[in-house]
Amino acid sequence: MENNSSNDKSSINRLFSKYNRNRRNRPLPVLKTDKDLEAEGLARLSIDLPNFQVTDEADHPLTSSPSTSEIAHAFVSRTEGAPAPAFHRPKLDEHGGFANRHSIGFDVPGAVHTIVTPKLKTERQIDSKLVVVMVGLPARGKSYIVKKLRRYLNWLQYETKVFNVGNLRRVNKASQQLDQSANFFDPDNKDGNKIRDELAIMVLDQLIDWLRTGGRVAIHDATNSTIQRRKLLIDRLQQEPDIKVLILESVCTDKTVLERNFRLKLSGPDYKDKDPAKALSDFRHRVANYERAYEPVGDWEEDHDIQYCKLVNVGKKVIAYNISGYLSGQYSLDSLLLLSLERQIFVTRHGESEDNITGRIGGDAPLSAKGRKFSKALARFVKERRIAFALDLARRKIREEKESKDPLKDSDDEEQVTEQEHKEEKKVRATAEAISNSQFTIWTSMLKRSMETAQSFDPDEYDIKHIRFLNEINSGSREGMTYEEIKSQFPTEFQARQDNKLYYRYPGMGGESYLDVIHRLQSMIIELERMNQSCLIVTHRVVLRILLGYLLEWSQTQMPHMLVPIHTVYELRPKPYGVELTSWCYDEEADDFKELKEDAHQE
Structure with a gap:
């Protein structure tokens, strides 16, 4: 047994020495240019064919477990370009299932469809x-x-x-x-x-x-x-x-x-x-x-x-x-989308655009005069709400600090103002100022009407990003049409969308469905959850429905039909038990926002 073991080791050492010598002398793979491929008649290179010179590798069924020397021979043979022994192809499971086993778990609603025989x-x-x-x-x-x-x-x-x-x-x-x-x-x-x-x-x-x-x-x-x-x-x-x-x-x-x-x-x-x-x-x-x-x-x-x-x-x-x-x-x-820091999340549609006036969908129209007025009022409103939120959060933080020292003490007793309370109020103001001065992020889409809505925010005070993921649903060949025009010219298609807005995909190049937009927004949701700062998102009707659908847990049957009018701002505060929502509507005459008592409702 010892002699056999010694012979095996010597054989392995010789094989690996040979491999190392040949490896040093062997030139690196030569990448082929487009002209090389054209000369060889391979202008349309198969997706499975690598763009460098390699030798073929045999594909054999599995056999019994190899010996140590066989493994060494196989390693050298594969790197030298010779066919490998039969055992090199791995099993996928203990039952002998190979690469043709169907991966049924990979199933993305609206994006992946598995053919099942x-x-x-x-x-x-x-x-x-x-x-x-x-x-x-x-x-x-x-x-x-x-x-x-x-x-x-x-x-x-x-x-x-x-x-x-x-x-x-x-x-x-x-x-x-x-x-x-x-x-x-x-x-x-x-x-x-x-x-x-x-x-x-x-x-x-x-x-x-x-x-x-x-x-x-x-x-x-x-x-x-x-x-x-x-x-x-x-x-x-x-x-x-x-x-x-x-x-x-x-x-x-x-x-x-x-x-x-x-x-x-x-x-x-x-x-x-x-x-x-x-x-x-x-x-x-x-x-x-x-x-x-x-x-x-x-x-x-x-x-x-x-x-x-x-x-x-x-x-x-x-x-x-x-x-x-x-x-x-x-x-x-x-799993990292679990930050529990309290913050504000404002979401709204862009201000009124020229296309909103005529009822046309899609496009890249600029804001109307009314939309520009909304834009200026929005900047003032967000700043006011930031200050109010900072004061509220600062008071609660200081109250929790007091209660943690004596958890069962009633912190709501009304007492005459004392020197201690004056100090606490001073501390509240300092904490609130620090909170209101913390980073605040603004996300808009890359469409004019969304970017113009954020133009009244000072870039020195706000971190402003224009993000293509937040663009409105692509209406494909129906871009620039009104719903009435679609209904009269394409009645069957119009009805198909009414019957199933979640899955309906607009025809034509780039046309999207609600599900397509959901998958497009997945990375935005993850980033939104990982952020620890407050933010404002200026986007479009379909995207806003999907974002609110996530934040407020609307069902898949509700979400595509929720009413989210322009010039309405949704202020959300994540809590350990859920999300606290306040809705605000812009009053053009007062040039200010008023709180809405009723929630968004279906169309």
């Missing part, structure tokens, strides 16, 4: 459903992450639903009169553990039933903080051949954030209408019980090759393992 119908669901299993201790931001994930995937037209175990537990608490104080979550409470595991499986069964009826992504929202619980869920999911699993863990190490999250829990359903001091004490005890049994995601999942993504401090740090499949990849790549 009768033979493949039984495989159609492979990699097409995703279950996200949340993991994390209480008050670690899981609910915030879940809402972000649901909103983003639904906006991309992947039907997504959250299944919360806590909600079912609270329903059972009312019906069975269960004691769900901190003791219920004690890892030594066998009865409590059994009930919580049963509830987790009940919710999982509901989740699976929903996926079977057409859902695409389901989120199991619970702590799932032990390996035993995660194994219980995964064992059940592995009985379903068409479902992939992504474990998503949220870890928070920021004590300030944790303290704020603890306080938010006091207004939640478990502690509503309870004494704040007792509620906070009970919740801290509950968290301590979870911490005793907590087993972070990591070694066990890796030993079993289970894909996971770990978010630390709501996305400041991301750890991903074995991510595969299009939907899983979507979230792991976009």
